[in-house]
Amino acid sequence: MIIAVDGPAASGKGTIAKALANHYGLPHMDTGMLYRSVALALWRFGGNAGNEFEALRAVEGIEQIDPGDEELRSETIGKLASKVSAYPSVREALLERQHGFARQEGGAVLDGRDIGTVICPDASAKLFVTATPEIRAQRRHKELTGRGVDAHYDDILIDIRARDERDAGRDAAPLVQAKDADLLDTSDLTIERAVQRAIALVEARLQASR
Ligand SMILES: Nc1ncnc2c1ncn2[C@@H]1O[C@H](COP(=O)(O)OP(=O)(O)O)[C@@H](O)[C@H]1O
Numbered sequence: 500m501i502i503a504v505d506g507p508a509a510s511g512k513g514t515i516a517k518a519l520a521n522h523y524g525l526p527h528m529d530t531g532m533l534y535r536s537v538a539l540a541l542w543r544f545g546g547n548a549g550n551e552f553e554a555l556r557a558v559e560g561i562e563q564i565d566p567g568d569e570e571l572r573s574e575t576i577g578k579l580a581s582k583v584s585a586y587p588s589v590r591e592a593l594l595e596r597q598h599g600f601a602r603q604e605g606g607a608v609l610d611g612r613d614i615g616t617v618i619c620p621d622a623s624a625k626l627f628v629t630a631t632p633e634i635r636a637q638r639r640h641k642e643l644t645g646r647g648v649d650a651h652y653d654d655i656l657i658d659i660r661a662r663d664e665r666d667a668g669r670d671a672a673p674l675v676q677a678k679d680a681d682l683l684d685t686s687d688l689t690i691e692r693a694v695q696r697a698i699a700l701v702e703a704r705l706q707a708s709r
């Protein structure tokens with residue numbers, strides 16, 4: 500069983516994807532980390548994000564990025580990830596890793612921007628997780644300050660809006676709700692309620708396909 504979870508920055512898709520993976524005993528892949536790793540490799544090795552060829556070359560450097568590197572979760576790298584992810588060649592170079600992960604026996608949960616539309620169009624269940632930009636900025640602000648990062652709500656809100664626009668407006672695999680995805684607005688939901696709702700939506704899809 501493959502579960503696809505997509506949505507904009509800080510909507511709670513990662514939290515929900517991890518909880519679904521735990522609930523169904525499936526492995527989970529945060530595909531945003533792939534793009535963040537390319538961005539960090541480009542940043543560390545001094546490449547130019549405005550050049551598709553240099554961004555593509557940075558894909559070769561991602562094995563050298565430590566998945567626990569704190570910098571990966573920064574807003575600077577999130578913003579850079581959103582720039583390199585708009586290049587079709589970069590997306591293509593990361594395709595096989597995602598397909599390989601999704602195809603493993605028993606299935607998987609993947610979260611990102613294009614899982615239900617491009618990576619796993621035949622997923623058993625698809626969720627499109629969203630929340631208002633203000634709530635997402637509040638959550639990201641709390642997350643960053645909780646980790647001791649000096650972050651400012653207004654800057655985060657501006658970054659989130661810019662990233663939404665870039666991710667949804669690009670030609671290659673834009674951020675869009677798949678036709679057969681269930682919308683889950685977490686703006687007024689606690690994490691517990693959002694996870695309960697996500698499980699209920701997946702269960703309804705599984706029932707319908709039996
Ligand atoms: N429903 C919710 N209510 C409050 N905080 C939430 C909720 N869902 C997620 N969070 C918090 O918001 C932050 C971003 O969530 P995350 O799942 O990482 O988002 P995404 O993967 O969409 O970027 C995390 O600190 C997480 O704990």
Ligand SMILES: Nc1ccn([C@@H]2O[C@H](COP(=O)(O)OP(=O)(O)O)[C@@H](O)[C@H]2O)c(=O)n1
Pocket residue numbers: 507508509510530531532534535577580581582584585610611612613614662666
């Ligand atoms: N499947 C994916 C996942 C992420 N991305 C890009 O990578 C950036 C960072 O993704 P992320 O999921 O780590 O970001 P957050 O939502 O956690 O802030 C996004 O803004 C997208 O531009 C993508 O294009 N496709």
